Amino acid sequence: MPLLGSFCLLFALALSGYCFVVGIVGAVRKDFVGYRMAETARRAGMATFAAVTLAAFALVWAAFADDFSLSYILHHSNRSLAAPYKFAVLWSGQEGSLLFWSWLLATYGFVLRWRHKVDQRLVAITSMVLAGIQVFFLLLCNFVANPFGVEPGPMALDGAGLNPLLQYPEMVIHPPMLYLGYVGFSLPFAFALAALIMRYPGEKWIHITRRWTMVTWLFLSVGISLGAHWAYAVLGWGGYWGWDPVENASLLPWITGTAFLHSVMMQEKRGMMKMWNIWLIFTTFMLAILGTMLTRGGAVSSVHAFAQSAIGAWFYWFLGIVFVVCLTFFIINRDHLASENQLESLVSRESSFMFNNLVLLAAMFAVLCGTLFPILSEAVRGYKITVGGPFFNKVVIPIGLFLIFLTAVGPLLAWGSTSWGSIKRNFAIPFFSSVALGVGLIAFGMRPFSDMSHFYAWSTFVLCTLVIATITSEFIRGGLVLRGKMNTNLLFAIFHLMRRNMRRYGGYVVHFGMILFFIGVAGQAFNQEKELEMGIGDKMQVGHYTLTLTADNHDDTPVYESQATILDVQKDGRYYTTLYPERRAYKASGGQPLTVVANHISLQEDLYVIYEGQNEGRPIIKAFINPLVVWVWIGVIVVVFGTGLALVPNAVRVTVAVPAAVPAMDNQQHMQPAGVGK
Amino acid sequence: MNPQTTTVIVQIFCSVFAAVALIYIFIPSKDTDTGVDKTRLAYLYERKDVVYDNLRDLNFEFKSGKFTQADYDAMSSGLEAEAARVLDEIDQLESVPA
Amino acid sequence: MKRLGEIVLLCCALVLLMGADSQDARFEKLGSKIMCTCSCAQMLLKCNHVGCPNSAQMIQQLHQQVNSQPNDEQVLQWFREQWGVTAVVEPATHGFELIAWLLPPIVGFSCLGLLVFIVLTWRKRAIAAGPANVVLDPHMEALRARARQETEL
Numbered sequence: 001m002p003l004l005g006s007f008c009l010l011f012a013l014a015l016s017g018y019c020f021v022v023g024i025v026g027a028v029r030k031d032f033v034g035y036r037m038a039e040t041a042r043r044a045g046m047a048t049f050a051a052v053t054l055a056a057f058a059l060v061w062a063a064f065a066d067d068f069s070l071s072y073i074l075h076h077s078n079r080s081l082a083a084p085y086k087f088a089v090l091w092s093g094q095e096g097s098l099l100f101w102s103w104l105l106a107t108y109g110f111v112l113r114w115r116h117k118v119d120q121r122l123v124a125i126t127s128m129v130l131a132g133i134q135v136f137f138l139l140l141c142n143f144v145a146n147p148f149g150v151e152p153g154p155m156a157l158d159g160a161g162l163n164p165l166l167q168y169p170e171m172v173i174h175p176p177m178l179y180l181g182y183v184g185f186s187l188p189f190a191f192a193l194a195a196l197i198m199r200y201p202g203e204k205w206i207h208i209t210r211r212w213t214m215v216t217w218l219f220l221s222v223g224i225s226l227g228a229h230w231a232y233a234v235l236g237w238g239g240y241w242g243w244d245p246v247e248n249a250s251l252l253p254w255i256t257g258t259a260f261l262h263s264v265m266m267q268e269k270r271g272m273m274k275m276w277n278i279w280l281i282f283t284t285f286m287l288a289i290l291g292t293m294l295t296r297g298g299a300v301s302s303v304h305a306f307a308q309s310a311i312g313a314w315f316y317w318f319l320g321i322v323f324v325v326c327l328t329f330f331i332i333n334r335d336h337l338a339s340e341n342q343l344e345s346l347v348s349r350e351s352s353f354m355f356n357n358l359v360l361l362a363a364m365f366a367v368l369c370g371t372l373f374p375i376l377s378e379a380v381r382g383y384k385i386t387v388g389g390p391f392f393n394k395v396v397i398p399i400g401l402f403l404i405f406l407t408a409v410g411p412l413l414a415w416g417s418t419s420w421g422s423i424k425r426n427f428a429i430p431f432f433s434s435v436a437l438g439v440g441l442i443a444f445g446m447r448p449f450s451d452m453s454h455f456y457a458w459s460t461f462v463l464c465t466l467v468i469a470t471i472t473s474e475f476i477r478g479g480l481v482l483r484g485k486m487n488t489n490l491l492f493a494i495f496h497l498m499r500r501n502m503r504r505y506g507g508y509v510v511h512f513g514m515i516l517f518f519i520g521v522a523g524q525a526f527n528q529e530k531e532l533e534m535g536i537g538d539k540m541q542v543g544h545y546t547l548t549l550t551a552d553n554h555d556d557t558p559v560y561e562s563q564a565t566i567l568d569v570q571k572d573g574r575y576y577t578t579l580y581p582e583r584r585a586y587k588a589s590g591g592q593p594l595t596v597v598a599n600h601i602s603l604q605e606d607l608y609v610i611y612e613g614q615n616e617g618r619p620i621i622k623a624f625i626n627p628l629v630v631w632v633w634i635g636v637i638v639v640v641f642g643t644g645l646a647l648v649p650n651a652v653r654v655t656v657a658v659p660a661a662v663p664a665m666d667n668q669q670h671m672q673p674a675g676v677g678k
Numbered sequence: 679m680n681p682q683t684t685t686v687i688v689q690i691f692c693s694v695f696a697a698v699a700l701i702y703i704f705i706p707s708k709d710t711d712t713g714v715d716k717t718r719l720a721y722l723y724e725r726k727d728v729v730y731d732n733l734r735d736l737n738f739e740f741k742s743g744k745f746t747q748a749d750y751d752a753m754s755s756g757l758e759a760e761a762a763r764v765l766d767e768i769d770q771l772e773s774v775p776a
Numbered sequence: 777m778k779r780l781g782e783i784v785l786l787c788c789a790l791v792l793l794m795g796a797d798s799q800d801a802r803f804e805k806l807g808s809k810i811m812c813t814c815s816c817a818q819m820l821l822k823c824n825h826v827g828c829p830n831s832a833q834m835i836q837q838l839h840q841q842v843n844s845q846p847n848d849e850q851v852l853q854w855f856r857e858q859w860g861v862t863a864v865v866e867p868a869t870h871g872f873e874l875i876a877w878l879l880p881p882i883v884g885f886s887c888l889g890l891l892v893f894i895v896l897t898w899r900k901r902a903i904a905a906g907p908a909n910v911v912l913d914p915h916m917e918a919l920r921a922r923a924r925q926e927t928e929l
Contacts, residue, residue, distance in 0.1 A: 003685060007692045015699070040703050047699040054695070121716075202721040203728075237822050269732055342898040351895065358891055362884035369883075373867065373876045381872055388819070388865025390809045395880050414745055415732065416753045421746040451801070477742035485929070501735075733927035741929060754924075761923035762916045769919075 002070055005058035005148040009099075012051035012106070013138040016131045019045040023128030027198070038124045042113050045127050048134060049110035056103045059096060059147050063089040069155045072096055072147045078161035080559060084172050085162050091175045092162055094311070095147035100176070101292065102137040104183040109134065112187065118208055125194035126187075133186050136318050144311055164560070164586040164594045168234050174226040178250055181220025182288040185253055187212045188260070189285035192278050196329050199336045203268050206277075210264070211647055217257045218643045224250050225636040236595030236610040238529060238624040240632065243392040248371040249291035252364055256284040259360040266353050270415065271340030275330075276357070278337060282326045287364075289319055294371075345417030352410035359403045366395040397456050401463060404518060407511050408466040411474055430469035438462040457525035464515045464522075471508045499651035506646025510639050517635030523605075523628025531622040533615050534565075543625045545607055546570040547579075552619050560584040560594075565611055565619050569600070576600070581611040581621065601630050719771050722764055729761045803842045806851055809866045810838065813859050834859070 019041045026038025059072070063086040068074045076093045077086060091097045109130045116123040141147065165171075188209045195205040227247065232240035241247065260280045266273045293315035330337075343350050370387045378384040412426040441458060442448065448458035479494035486493060498505040530542040534549040541547075551566040564582035568575070579598035585591040600607040608624040736757060740750040807821035814830045820838065837858070841851040852864045867873035 001688075003688045004692060008695075011692075011696060011699070015703075018703075036706075039707055043703040043707075047703055050699065051695075119716075201716050201718075202724050204716075204724055237818065269728060342902055343895050345899075346895060354891055354895075358884075358887050361887060362880065365883050366880035369876060369879045377872065383861055385867060385873060386811060386862045386865045387867060387876065388809075388811065390866045391876065395877075399884075412744065414739070414749060414753055415736070416756060417749070419746055419749050422744065422749045425746070426744055477744065478738070481738065481742045481929075730923070730927050733923065734929070737927060737929050758920040758923050759916075761927075762919035765919045765922060766916065 001058045001062045001065070001067060002148045002150055005055045005062075006146070008051045008055035008058065009138065009142050009146070009148070012048050012055065012102070013135065013142055015044045015048040015051060016106075016134040016138055019048060019131035020128055020135055023124065023131055027125050027128060041131070042116060042124065042127055045109050045113045045131055045134075048131075049106040052099075052103045052106040052138075055141075055148075056090060056099055059099060060087060060090055063087075066159070067155075068157075068159050069150055070147075071149045071151045074151050074156055074159045076159070076162055078159040081162055082167075084169070085167055088166065088172045088175075089162065091179065092166055093147075095141070095145040095149070097175070097179070097295075098137060098140050098145050099147050100179060101183055102134065102141055104176075104179055105130065105134050105137060105186060108183060108187055119204070121198065122191070122194055122200055122205060122208070125198055126190045129190035129193050130186060133190070136314075140311065140314060144314060161586070164584070164592055165234060168230060170226050170230045170233070174223055174230055176223075177219050177226055178223030181216055181223050181250075182253065182292055184212065184216030184219055185257060185281075185285050185288045187216065188281050192281045193326065193329065196278060196333050196336070199333055203271070206264055206268055213257070213261060213264075214643060214647055217254070217261060218640065220250070220254050220257065221636070221639060221643075224254060225633075229633060232629070233597055233599070234595070236597050238527070238608055238610075238622075238626065239524075240629070243370070243389045245371050245374075246291075246295050248367050248392075249287075249294040251367055252371075253284045253287040253291060255360050255364040255367070256280055256287055259357045259364075260284055262353055262360075263357050266350060270350060272342070272350065273354075274337040274339060275334065278330065279326075280357075282322075286319055286322060287368075289315065289322070293319070347413060347423070348417045349410060349413045349415050352406060352413050356403070356406045356410060359399055359406060363396055363399045363403070366399065367392065370395065400518070401456070401459050404460065404463040404467060404515070407514070408463065408470045411508070412470055426470075426473070429473060430466050433469040434462045434466040437465040451525075453525040457522040460518055460522035464519055467511060467515050471512055474508060475505070496651075498645065502648045502650050503646045506642050506644070506648070509642030509645055511642075513635045513638030513640075513642050515635070516631050516638055520628045520630070520632030520635055523626065523631070526627045528625040529622065531612065531620065533618050533620050535618055540621060540623060542623045544572050545576065545623070545625070546573075547609070547621070547623060549619070549621065558587075560586045561591075562596075563611060563614065563619070564596075565621065567598070567609060567621070569607065577607075579607070579609050581609045583611040583613065603630055604628070606630065719768065722768050722771070726761065726764045726768065729757060729764060733757050733761065799842055802848065803838060806842060806848060807835070807838055809852060809864055810834065810855055811863055811865050813863050819865070834863075 022037050022044070023041040026034050026041055028034070029037070059070075062070050062073050063077045064083075066073070066077070066079050072093055072095050073089065076096065077089045081089075089096060091100045109127065112123060112130065113127050116127075191205050191209045191212075194200070224247075227250070228240040231237075231242065260277065263273050263280060264277055267277050293312060343354070345351065370391050373387050374384045408430065412423075414422065438458065438461075441461060446454065446458055448455045475494050475497065476490070478497040479490050481493075482488075482496050483490050483493035486496065488496075528543050530540060532538070532540045534540060536549055536552065539546055539548050546569070548568045548570070549565055550568055553564050553566075555562045555564065562582050562584040564580060567579045567581065569577045569579060577600045579600060580596075581598040582596035584594045584596060586594060595610050595612075598609045605625055605627040606629045608626055610622050612620040612622045614620065733754065736750070736753055739745060740754075745753070804821070808819055810820040812818050812820050812828065812831045812834065814828050820831060820834055834855075837855075838851070841854055845851045845854065849869060852866065853868065855863050856868065867876040869877060
């Protein structure tokens with residue numbers, strides 16, 4: 001298997017190199033020979049997929065065959081590892097995860113090249129750009145972090161095993177999802193760069209990449225959420241987001257990707273913000289590479305990051321080259337990106353999109369600043385300071401609140417400009433609903449001015465009500481129009497409304513999901529926790545729950561040793577549930593501990609209990625009450641559902657046949673707005 | 679299986695794989711791009727679809743009561759003017775014989 | 777009017793009093809800004825491993841500092857000096873680390889300023905161009921009517 005894997009990796013590098021170089025020649029030579037060369041480049045790109053797939057298969061095979069002659073398998077697998085986790089070996093270490101990156105990129109490239117008929121010239125250049133990225137990752141796999149490196153000496157009897165923290169079902173899905181997101185942004189990036197290189201006429205490339213971008217964004221969203229849920233369910237510290245540098249690294253391209261998904265509508269509908277959009281997608285790709293670099297290069301201290309290695313320098317060079325290439329083509333072809341329309345008013349949908357982008361960019365910059373500041377401080381002052389949760393919460397939460405406000409306002413404004421009369425019509429009900437909720441919350445005992453976190457939570461609830469009211473009014477208003485036209489009931493009319501414009505109404509469902517997510521996050525302001533050393537029969541009171549310890553058991557299995565308790569829980573004096581918090585020590589990993597959290601979930605709050613350890617043989621139990629957390633996960637599910645809806649084609653499609661025989665126009669004129677020069 | 683035999687099988691497999699890949703890449707294909715650039719007319723039709731969609735959205739939103747008559751008139755006037763310019767140019771290009 | 781002013785002042789004072797931290801709240805707040813230095817990568821009050829060599833001592837010191845120092849930043853500074861700069865997970869609000877706090881708002885407001893400038897420039901251009909479609913061209917009017925007709929609901 002090492003032989004097969006190494007050969008396939010080298011062959012894949014040669015193929016993608018050919019695809020890249022010959023792709024450039026094919027793009028430059030606009031004659032029959034050029035087109036033939038471009039076709040061989042396309043096929044070489046598709047063959048790259050086969051070669052990288054075989055290499056990935058060889059590594060997974062080695063994991064299943066317990067081939068500990070391979071250094072990578074020796075350090076990331078062992079004989080007793082369950083089958084699904086042997087698949088996870090592919091992305092559990094640096095070398096394997098780079099191979100996995102390459103394989104996903106090759107897969108995306110294969111689908112793109114397979115569907116080249118969508119626009120052959122555009123796809124040919126896009127394929128060449130993708131091949132360039134592929135060459136970089138295959139260079140890493142072949143010469144810097146080869147997963148098929150052989151361990152010197154006789155083969156070991158067993159491996160070191162997979163990190164027990166990663167032996168959790170979500171961990172089998174979380175990294176691939178995140179990688180699908182990271183790698184997926186290569187596609188819109190490659191399309192954007194190709195469109196800029198060839199001065200592509202019109203905005204069709206955005207139409208082609210729209211679904212790619214949405215699917216990529218969805219994968220990244222799911223990947224980040226699964227990671228957060230894993231942290232909550234496995235790490236046992238009671239939270240789901242710790243502002244760890246690697247978590248932040250995944251958030252950065254997500255934020256700019258979100259901004260791109262919004263601002264690209266301006267380009268599609270109004271022919272505006274072309275320069276902005278092209279840089280937004282360039283930045284998103286570069287941030288995805290930065291995210292991979294932070295995890296792989298060890299530039300920042302993180303629980304996620306692999307050890308410090310020479311790979312970071314390669315990424316710095318690659319990022320530099322990408323930036324220079326983007327900047328060069330931008331300078332050469334910037335006139336191609338001139339705006340076709342201009343902003344008429346500050347109170348318009350265009351300006352709401354611009355503010356949305358501004359706010360998202362500010363959030364991205366704040367997270368980037370906090371993440372990279374330790375590196376800056378080390379370079380300037382010689383020591384690496386720590387920037388953690390308190391900094392990010394202070395900087396990011398106010399930005400987030402403004403973003404929720406814009407989510408409410410944006411859809412109600414018109415393209416062009418909106419008068420005060422229209423604003424009053426649209427905002428009266430949502431505004432009074434949110435004010436009523438704000439006053440109601442205070443009347444029911446919430447004290448927003450007692451603490452900053454309570455103020456933020458109260459503001460979140462008020463603004464979320466504003467968004468929910470505006471989204472609801474959008475559905476009801478539209479539904480009422482169709483009800484009249486179709487002579488049907490409101491529910492059916494709303495269904496038809498969505499089928500007419502899946503992207504828009506799917507987008508509203510995504511906004512609704514984000515609102516549920518924010519409500520869940522705001523619940524953190526009311527978290528409670530208590531820690532107690534307990535004996536059999538001892539009680540712990542936390543909030544309105546009483547926990548009684550009824551048993552404390554020791555267990556010894558071939559894989560781990562564990563200490564587990566049984567806790568009977570009463571709520572307001574009545575039996576509520578029984579919880580089984582546990583703490584394990586995995587033998588293969590030198591006794592590395594793992595907390596098995598006991599969590600009772602309800603729509604109102606989670607009762608989250610961990611077995612913290614022992615003191616003189618008595619268990620130490622820590623209990624958290626985490627209000628509204630479940631809404632975070634429900635929100636994510638709604639976001640996934642909404643994105644799925646937005647990906648579905650509309651029921652009614654307007655198609656206009658394009659005649660074939662037309663006078664040829666020079667490329668400059670292609671991109672002029674219709675009517676210019678008249 | 680003997681390690682040496684395995685190595686030979688893997689070497690044969692690698693050679694066959696490489697040969698098949700190279701044949702696939704270099705075998706002459708009819709699937710070659712003809713090199714026709716996107717026309718101005720195709721671009722105009724794309725633009726017309728977009729402007730028409732914008733007009734339909736605006737009409738729908740006006741009917742749902744989101745905007746005042748004055749706002750609607752101002753917005754539809756701009757979009758209709760843009761649509762007229764696109765239609766005019768399409769008509770001109772289509773009237774030229776190929 | 778004077779009465780109204782007094783009421784507003786009283787309300788402000790009440791709000792400020794409501795916002796005043798108790799010592800327990802200060803302890804919790806500051807504890808969430810200090811990291812346990814035993815390399816467990818946990819916040820001081822969240823450090824949950826048994827037999828931690830540092831957390832008990834650090835928590836005791838935090839209690840002492842909260843009681844003796846009225847200013848939160850002084851407490852954090854004490855921990856920076858005592859346990860190293862990495863013990864506090866929030867950059868200091870003075871010296872070089874102040875940059876971390878200043879950069880996001882500076883960039884944010886600069887972008888906002890740039891955005892407003894762009895919008896104003898565009899508006900000026902639109903005004904200078906004058907109102908569109910003043911001249912009624914019958915051919916163009918017919919095309920407008922066609923567009924209107926083809927996009928009716």
